[in-house]
Amino acid sequence: MNFGKKISFIPKKPLTRKTEKTKHPVGLLLFATYFIFFATIAFYGGLYLYNKSIKNTLIEKTKELETEKTKIDPFSVVEKGEKLQKKINGAQSLLNKHLAPSSVFSILEKAILKSITLQEFSLGLDDSTGGNNDAYKNVDDKQTATDPDFIIKTKGIAINYESLAYQSDVLKKETEKRQEIKGFSIKDLSLDSSGNVSFNLSIIVDRSFLLYKNMFTANNREAQQAQVNVNVDVPAAPPIEEDVVDKNTEVKKTKTVDTNTGKEATPSLFEKFIDSFKNYK
Amino acid sequence: MFGAIVPIILIIVSALVGFFNISPLYKSVVSVKKEVNIVENSLQKIKEVELAVKKLNIDIENISSKNKDKLDVILPDSIDQIRFLNMLTIIAARRDLVLSNLKISNNENNNEASTVGSVGSKNEISTINISFSTTASYEVFKKLMNDLESSLVLMDIKSVTLSRSSAGNSEGSEVPLYTYGVELTTYILN
Numbered sequence: 001m002n003f004g005k006k007i008s009f010i011p012k013k014p015l016t017r018k019t020e021k022t023k024h025p026v027g028l029l030l031f032a033t034y035f036i037f038f039a040t041i042a043f044y045g046g047l048y049l050y051n052k053s054i055k056n057t058l059i060e061k062t063k064e065l066e067t068e069k070t071k072i073d074p075f076s077v078v079e080k081g082e083k084l085q086k087k088i089n090g091a092q093s094l095l096n097k098h099l100a101p102s103s104v105f106s107i108l109e110k111a112i113l114k115s116i117t118l119q120e121f122s123l124g125l126d127d128s129t130g131g132n133n134d135a136y137k138n139v140d141d142k143q144t145a146t147d148p149d150f151i152i153k154t155k156g157i158a159i160n161y162e163s164l165a166y167q168s169d170v171l172k173k174e175t176e177k178r179q180e181i182k183g184f185s186i187k188d189l190s191l192d193s194s195g196n197v198s199f200n201l202s203i204i205v206d207r208s209f210l211l212y213k214n215m216f217t218a219n220n221r222e223a224q225q226a227q228v229n230v231n232v233d234v235p236a237a238p239p240i241e242e243d244v245v246d247k248n249t250e251v252k253k254t255k256t257v258d259t260n261t262g263k264e265a266t267p268s269l270f271e272k273f274i275d276s277f278k279n280y281k
Numbered sequence: 282m283f284g285a286i287v288p289i290i291l292i293i294v295s296a297l298v299g300f301f302n303i304s305p306l307y308k309s310v311v312s313v314k315k316e317v318n319i320v321e322n323s324l325q326k327i328k329e330v331e332l333a334v335k336k337l338n339i340d341i342e343n344i345s346s347k348n349k350d351k352l353d354v355i356l357p358d359s360i361d362q363i364r365f366l367n368m369l370t371i372i373a374a375r376r377d378l379v380l381s382n383l384k385i386s387n388n389e390n391n392n393e394a395s396t397v398g399s400v401g402s403k404n405e406i407s408t409i410n411i412s413f414s415t416t417a418s419y420e421v422f423k424k425l426m427n428d429l430e431s432s433l434v435l436m437d438i439k440s441v442t443l444s445r446s447s448a449g450n451s452e453g454s455e456v457p458l459y460t461y462g463v464e465l466t467t468y469i470l471n
């Protein structure tokens with residue numbers, strides 16, 4: 001027996017076989033898939049909650065919108081404003097085109113000789129001209145067909161031909177001035193037994209000279225304006241009597257001065273209209 | 282084997298959740314967000330409108346009722362024919378004149394309406410034609426014309442005719458009297 005060798009029952013090597021643990025790629029993949037799965041679920045949950053909250057916001061905002069809508073009624077106010085604006089614009093333009101044919105009489109008084117007697121008289125719109133008529137002398141062609149001039153048609157008696165010729169010269173001169181009278185014609189001359197000459201006279205009067213706003217000279221306007229400035233403390237205007245008020249008094253009444261503060265009020269839509277009304281005066 | 286199945290199942294489940302739940306939910310969120318934006322814009326606009334309406338209201342209220350009344354007299358919405366004719370007779374009566382043959386007629390579609398209406402649109406302003414005759418001296422008639430022209434109720438005299446009044450002259454008055462025929466137009470807002 002060989003006792004030289006030390007015999008030991010203690011195993012020098014581990015009894016179990018050493019198994020080397022190899023790295024499993026499955027572990028990482030599993031981790032990644034778990035991550036993706038939970039991330040997906042979390043994202044879904046978050047999105048679900050966000051959707052719910054945004055839907056609630058939408059409902060709230062819609063309710064707020066409905067409340068705001070019912071709170072304001074813009075259509076009635078806008079309609080009111082539009083109507084007022086329409087009225088102001090309409091009145092403004094009507095005032096600009098407002099006619100004062102009474103000035104025809106002063107034109108006639110200026111242009112007709114004392115030796116001429118006018119018998120019949122008619123004044124009306126000369127629809128045939130529309131501002132242009134070759135039949136008449138020195139017709140200014142600046143007016144449009146929509147703004148016919150006024151025509152005076154009258155029957156007259158002159159004491160003799162000489163007088164009538166002189167009358168014709170006077171009218172010609174007036175026409176050449178290119179002011180009120182745009183043209184004239186003397187027709188149907190006939191001599192009666194007493195030596196008088198009867199005739200038909202037509203005179204075209206420039207419409208722009210019959211505009212109400214042109215009735216007032218610049219001096220008059222300045223004088224009126226000065227009067228308005230002096231009369232800042234205007235007494236209460238008399239009530240409109242049967243809806244008729246002299247426009248000459250209107251300038252005073254519509255002065256936009258706040259009598260309480262003494263300051264001039266901020267011009268509003270209507271005050272602008274009033275201003276133009278004053279200019280129109 | 283089991284270690285490989287679980288990840289596959291998880292990925293499939295994730296893909297299914299993504300496809301069937303997340304995708305439609307996301308689309309829904311996007312559309313709801315769009316709607317919210319629209320509503321928010323509307324709210325903003327409504328607030329702007331509210332401000333504008335307030336401003337307009339202030340502007341309208343700044344016009345005194347007295348001035349509004351005057352504007353209504355210049356360009357009324359309608360005309361009470363009886364009151365209008367009464368007004369004319371009162372104007373004439375101030376000059377001791379009596380009006381006869383008073384006639385009033387609506388003339389909505391005539392040329393005058395378009396002439397005046399050219400200011401605004403054609404049918405915004407309608408015209409009403411009035412005609413009357415009266416007997417007066419030349420001076421008094423001129424004053425009557427001035428009264429009509431300067432009336433706040435806007436009246437445009439369209440034609441005047443004059444002829445010797447046989448009745449007036451037969452009475453032997455010193456001032457010659459004439460018979461005048463007048464046609465005038467007034468306006469209403471449609």
